[in-house]
Amino acid sequence: MLQTPQELVERYQREGWWRDIVVTDYLDRWADEKPDQVALVSHFYATDRTATLSYRQLHRLVDRAAWALIDLGVGPGDRVAVQLPNWWHFTLIYLACARIGAVIVPITPIMRHLQIKHMLDRTEARVMVIPPNFRNFDYGAMMEELSDELPSLRAVIVVGDPVPEGMLSFERDVLLQRREVGRSSEELRMLRPDPIHDVGAICFTSGTTGEPKGVMHSQATIMYHSRSPGSVLGLNRDDRILMGSPLGHYTGFAFGINMPLALGSKTVLMDMWEPETAVRLIAEEGVTWTMGATPFLMDLTRTDALDRYNVSTLRYFVCAGATIPNALVEEAHQRLPCRVISAWGMTEDGAVTFVRPTDPPSRAAESDGGPVPGMEVRIVNPVSREPLPAGAEGALEARGPGQFVGYYKRPDLWEEAYDAQQWFDTGDLARMDEQGYIRISGRTKDIVIRGGENIPVVEVEEILFRHPKVREAAVVGTPDPRMGERACACVTLNAGEQLTFEDLQTWFDQSQTAKQYWPERLEVFDELPKTPSGKIQKFLLRDWVADRTE
Template sequence: MEFDAVLLPPRRARMAAQGLWRDRTINDYLDACVAACPDRPALSALQVESGAMRRFSYRELAQMADRIAVGLARLGVGPGDVVACQLPNWWQFTLVYLACSRIGAVMNPLMHIFRERELSFMLRHGEAKVMIAPKTFRGFDFEAMLAALQPSLPDLKHLVVVGGSGANSFDALLSGPEWEKEADAQDILTRSRPGADDVTQLIYTSGTTGEPKGVMHSANTLLSNIVPYAERLRLGADDTILMASPMAHQTGFMYGLMMPIVLKASAVLQDVWEPKKAVALIQAERVTFTMASTPFLTDLARTVAESGQGVPTLRTFLCAGAPIPGPLVEQARSALGAKVVSAWGMTENGAVTLTQLDDGDERSVNTDGCPLPGVEIKVVDVDGRALPPGDSGRLLLRACSNFGGYLKRPQLNGTDADDWFDTGDLARIDERGYVRITGRSKDVIIRGGENIPVVEIESLLYKHPAIAMAAIVAYPDERLGERACAVVVPKPGQSIDLPAIVEFLKSQKVALQYIPEKLVVREAMPATPSGKIQKFRLREMLQQDAGSAAN
């Protein structure tokens, strides 16, 4: 595969001069762990359904990485080849990435909920040579699905199955034979180690606005984010990090797979989210830190409060992906005793802004944090002019962790000659430099010349006792141009109608022109694998409904 990571070379000299790119890869960090703490617990992975737990010390982790690397080489994988991995949070996920890094291959993590439609596009676009997937997971037969897809994917030479017993099983091809002891193993493991600017990860965006884009990252872009992230959170070798968010999402990949190795810390993986299991894991493994989206925090706080089973070792819960309701921060503080940190980031950059550990809790409620070292942000108007504090506009960033570009789609890279990347988000920045995401640029609703603050209205709707999920989208109006439609999913056993929503928002002192004028009630929302609501699908639905009504 020829990677067109065109955004990396122009900023190399500046990033190196500023000390932001340290020219180290995950290989360097893993080798350092083996040298300094070979017997320290490195990885513990729980399979919730079976109860099986697999553990590795750093010595064992490196040995298995070498073994799988040689096994991949035996399958014809070499520098620049793409190895796709559609696994839940199993130990094999971590080891596949470490093995790829040993031989210069590129890992393409894929969410385990993807099916034929998504996979056929991503595997073809990324030219994956090897696909690694479960035989079955949560009752679904991945092997059968992928075997049916493989004939239509000319680049896909091998399907490797975790949990299988045949000739194509992970154990038979990669983790079973002692490949690392064969005569040519050391040559294989040393001759093709990648540089820090080589593409190491190909990960697809969630696709909230249409076709997924293949994001290319190097070791330098990923690690230049992970190091200051860990420093701001005061994480170190004594920490134990729980990752229950999917490893195939950037959150899990960067902070559950890579960061523990960078820190010489311990990682604990949970493959299926069950809050009672998470509480037990935190207690048994003495977990100190975790990162996940708001529903995980809600579940964990509720479970601890209801069970009386505390999690005294958990110091910090970093929450990202959506605004954190104030009452939830209070509940989490009371139940968990942990600091709740708010953050915002993207697949293209990793975490961009975080609140500080010493900030008051209101900062996690009212902001998405301030930039990490190596990151600059600014808010501009439609003409690109910088806006003053408090004004909402397009959010641009310039970061050491900015990606290398979109694979085969350089025209979509969204980065100007001065390295400013258009995030596609709307935001405001306060006088202290803290950002608040206010919406997506494509989510703007202009009702009769008045911009509706979409995210703020959605946040209020989430406070309604009958609403489980909410989204505000535009629908066309002949007189005003656009009006706002609320799309909601009620909580089980609850019902909601438009008058109730209007009265509720009035009680919250919302301006009348901001209140939705139409309501659609659904059983579920169209969403990306990471849980982001796909508003483009909601808009398409409203347009179809309007067309049907016109006919």
């Protein structure tokens, strides 16, 4: 299934980047060496309570959940989809999958019917794990509606109550059934996956086509991601991370689950981002670093809760996903005790570049950093693919052991993204300075980045086009001081028609797509700017929208 060329597989093993280590190897080690140390603190915003698990407890429950998956007919290579908030159950199910060689499909809670059907159908997932309700959305009802369209799905496991008829209860059918009793732990160990050649996770992202692509990572690439940022930042087992980014997003998955386990440190999970709660948890749990997009940093910097809690343990805020305004970096360094570290990466290759802690503090507003050990980046001419000199803007390419191992069931997309020297076209535009640090300057991908989340523009445009009043449609990003960008729907209408923003919201609600994908602004034009061939000129359209803003 791996699409990585064999010569690269051998090279990364030879150089020590890809190792014979699975995430559950670390779990076994820490459960043996420090069984009573806290592994997870999971905060539930709705009830303002926390659940705490030691490494001993986590280890025992992982094996129990692994047997539950086996009893459901899940085996090595089978896919298990998890659409949960940042609850400890997410970590547990992932580790249970890794224990038996199953492949996790992490999904963010914002995804709805259209995206879920595509992801589960594409991966032929055997099991889906969901909450019953979260943030006023009924996940059980969604799965009841979709189940008949998903022939490969054998079971839906619901964490919490109520549990719809025909679905399984996580608490009653997984936790309370002591399936490990009388069964050999050695039998589970026999199912340990090959970290080099087996796929460990399929993480969906959106690209230029707007179709979610299944990015495959092996345990070798996931464990590489778990080590490299820690070496750059000097993290160790005494560090404690606060993770507010969704575990269903690769940022949360890599650095909120895998990295702390590799370090043997403590993770504090937030199922809903709220800055005062974040500040309180930092103070109570002695959090030393956190990671999130620019809006998280802005919220944390500007909350008055900083005046009521001691957050002196916080050393780093790693900010990725969108450009950090210079004024925000200055404000954060005045209000917070930590260094702001800017970084760049993507689902396909994890965190690739970091500003170093030894750099001047202002560097976080000027650069997205240099590559982590093992990775390479370069700037090339978008047409000729020839390298460009320092300071020139061009297409950003990357290569190295952090690269994903293929697009699930789409090897053609893999081949399109790589050249003969295995440089990966990231789809971003950037400049590189004399130190080898990059600065993202734009995107060749047709996406909008809202608060660090990619909005698949083509998918949104297709929904717009289906509206009976719309003649033409295009979506562009508009600058926003908090979210980085917001999506603006630009349309022309059929003769005699009118369309309000409220009409648009109703239409997207009926489309059953993720609310975060909905346009947050509507502009109606008589005509859209086009090339002679009829292609919409979005760079001009952005200017038109900006003119209406002024």
